[in-house]
Amino acid sequence: MLAIALVPFALAAIVGVLLLYPFGHEQRSGADLGFGQHPVNGEVLSAVAGPCSEGAPGQDNCVILDVRMQDGPRPGESIKQVVPTDPGSPRFAVGDQVVLSYSGADAQDQSSYQVVDFQRGTPLLVLALVFAAAVLVLGRWQGLSALIALGLSLVVLIGFVLPAVLAGEDPLLVAIVGAGLIMFIALYLTHGFSARTSTAVLGTMLSLSLIGVLSALFAAATKLTGLDEDTSSLIGLIGAPIDARGLLLAGVVIGALGVLDDVTVTQTSAVWELRKANPSLTWRQLYSSGLQIGRDHVSSAVNTLVLAYAGTALPMLMAYALSGRSFGEIVSSQSVAQEVVRTLVGSIGLVAAVPITTAIAAAVAVREPAESTPRASVADRVGQAAATSAETRTVRRRPPHLRPRS
Numbered sequence: 473m474l475a476i477a478l479v480p481f482a483l484a485a486i487v488g489v490l491l492l493y494p495f496g497h498e499q500r501s502g503a504d505l506g507f508g509q510h511p512v513n514g515e516v517l518s519a520v521a522g523p524c525s526e527g528a529p530g531q532d533n534c535v536i537l538d539v540r541m542q543d544g545p546r547p548g549e550s551i552k553q554v555v556p557t558d559p560g561s562p563r564f565a566v567g568d569q570v571v572l573s574y575s576g577a578d579a580q581d582q583s584s585y586q587v588v589d590f591q592r593g594t595p596l597l598v599l600a601l602v603f604a605a606a607v608l609v610l611g612r613w614q615g616l617s618a619l620i621a622l623g624l625s626l627v628v629l630i631g632f633v634l635p636a637v638l639a640g641e642d643p644l645l646v647a648i649v650g651a652g653l654i655m656f657i658a659l660y661l662t663h664g665f666s667a668r669t670s671t672a673v674l675g676t677m678l679s680l681s682l683i684g685v686l687s688a689l690f691a692a693a694t695k696l697t698g699l700d701e702d703t704s705s706l707i708g709l710i711g712a713p714i715d716a717r718g719l720l721l722a723g724v725v726i727g728a729l730g731v732l733d734d735v736t737v738t739q740t741s742a743v744w745e746l747r748k749a750n751p752s753l754t755w756r757q758l759y760s761s762g763l764q765i766g767r768d769h770v771s772s773a774v775n776t777l778v779l780a781y782a783g784t785a786l787p788m789l790m791a792y793a794l795s796g797r798s799f800g801e802i803v804s805s806q807s808v809a810q811e812v813v814r815t816l817v818g819s820i821g822l823v824a825a826v827p828i829t830t831a832i833a834a835a836v837a838v839r840e841p842a843e844s845t846p847r848a849s850v851a852d853r854v855g856q857a858a859a860t861s862a863e864t865r866t867v868r869r870r871p872p873h874l875r876p877r878s
Contacts, residue, residue: 473836474667474670474671474674474836475670477674478670478673478674478677481652481677482652482656484652485649485652485653485656486653488645488648488649488652489632489649489650489653492632492636492641492645492646492649493632493635493636494635494636494638494639494641510544510573510574510575510576511571511572511573511574512541512542512543512544512545512571512572512573512574512585513541513542513543513544513569513570513571513572513591514539514540514541514542514569514570514571514572514587515539515540515542515567515568515569515570516537516538516539516564516565516566516567516568516570517538517539517540517550517566518537518538518566519535519536519537519538519564519565519566520535520536521534521535521536521557522534522535522536522554524554524556525554533556533557534554534555534556534557535554535555535556535557535564536552536553536554536555537552537553537554537555537564537587538550538551538552539551539552539553539570539572539585539587541572544572544574544579545574545579546579546580551582551585552582553572553582553585553586553587555587562589562590564587568590569590569591570587570589570590570591571587571588571589571590571591572585572586572587572588573585573586573587573588604619607619614662614663617661617662618662620661621657621658621661621662622658624654624657624658624661625654625657625658628650628653628654628657629650629654629726632646632650632653633646633647633650633722633726637714637719637722638714640714642715642718643714643715643718643719643721643722644684644688644715644718644721644722644725646722647721647722647723647725647726648684648725650726651680651725651726651729652677654729655673655676655677655680655729655733656673658733659672659673659676659733659737660673663737667836667837667840668740668741668744668833668836668837669740671740671829671832671833671836672733672736672737672739672740672829672833673736674829674832675736675739675740675825675828675829675832675833676729676732676733676736676825676829678828679732679735679736679821679822679824679825679828679829680725680728680729680732680821682820682821682824683724683725683728683732683817683818683820683821684721684724684725686817686820686821687721687724687725687813687814687817688721690813690816690817691717691720691721691810691813694809694813696717696720696806696809696810696813697716697717697806698715698716698717698718698719698720698810699716699806703716703719704716720810720814723814724813724814724817724818727814727818728817728818728821728822731773731818731822732821732822732825734773735766735769735770735773735822735825735826735829736825736829738765738766738769739762739765739766739769739825739826739829739830739833740829740833742761742762742765742766742830743758743759743762743830743833743834743837744833744837746758746761746762746837747837747838747840753838754838755834755835755838758833758834758837758838759830759831759834762830762833762834763826763827763830766826766827766829766830767826769826770822770823770825770826773822774819774822774823778815778819785807785808785811788807788808789802789808792805792808
């Protein structure tokens with residue numbers, strides 16, 4: 473039953489990747505799109521307060537940096553950089569590993585360079601290694617499978633979703649195909665091929681379909697365009713007809729997938745453990761008990777989802793709070809409204825995933841034979857033996873006419 477339900481969708485995801493992948497499409501580089509800036513790594517050798525321009529002596533409102541370039545057109549050489557000290561600018565000190573933006577013009581002209589950022593490769597690599605170690609220590613072989621699944625998910629996003637969208641394909645369709653492929657890869661690779669995993673996959677797929685439909689309906693009802701400042705600038709630079717609303721919906725689908733995986737796997741595992749603990753439970757009892765566990769889980773997960781989006785959009789919310797506009801005006805603006813739709817639609821799908829997955833899991837688990845459940849523990853067997861012995865002694869103490877016949 474599960475194979476009949478899932479195999480067509482797995483084949484559809486594979487066919488969708490083959491049809492939507494931009495074979496033969498040459499991806500333009502940043503220079504072709506007008507970005508034209510090349511990163512150059514450097515190290516700050518000195519930082520001295522000074523004027524922002526040569527014509528304004530005595531006004532030490534800037535910091536003059538002596539930066540030695542580590543690569544680029546002039547490796548090993550030093551250049552002077554003037555950096556403002558206003559509140560919106562980062563602070564640089566001696567020994568900082570920085571990134572300069574090189575315009576590609578005269579390499580000997582110091583104005584062709586500009587300090588724009590810090591180098592973060594080493595601390596990010598250390599953080600990634602700590603994360604991998606924590607997963608391996610707790611999850612062991614299953615943790616290793618989860619890390620491999622994470623890597624393959626990034627491969628799908630970077631190797632399929634982004635090139636297909638940049639080539640002009642429908643972003644929502646690309647996101648659905650990509651999310652489906654990630655769902656099959658991540659769940660089966662992490663949890664193995666079993667009825668339990670297939671149940672979680674089916675629950676995730678149904679809930680994700682609900683999220684896709686609701687996001688499309690309410691994005692159209694609220695007339696969301698998806699054209700925020702960053703998206704408008706990107707579309708203008710690319711010069712390709714990218715559907716901005718479809719890009720917004722694609723983000724909703726992909727963003728909800730990770731949370732749905734957590735909920736569906738948890739609900740499926742809960743139902744299976746209930747079945748192992750008491751094989752005599754009926755479908756209704758499994759569903760009722762699993763649903764109670766899901767209520768506790770989903771109540772905290774919804775709050776987590778809302779706070780995650782609020783934390784991401786915190787600078788934008790602060791800007792709106794200082795604008796003097798009313799709460800209704802702030803919520804109904806384009807930038808905030810799309811986050812509201814994204815959060816509420818994802819939360820609805822998250823809530824719906826609990827009864828959907830629990831019902832499917834209970835229907836599948838109740839049909840599994842009792843032999844598939846693990847043997848009772850030693851304590852359980854001892855308790856059963858003691859109960860049987862006590863019942864035998866009770867029967868022997870009864871008068872002959874009250875003893876049960878064999």
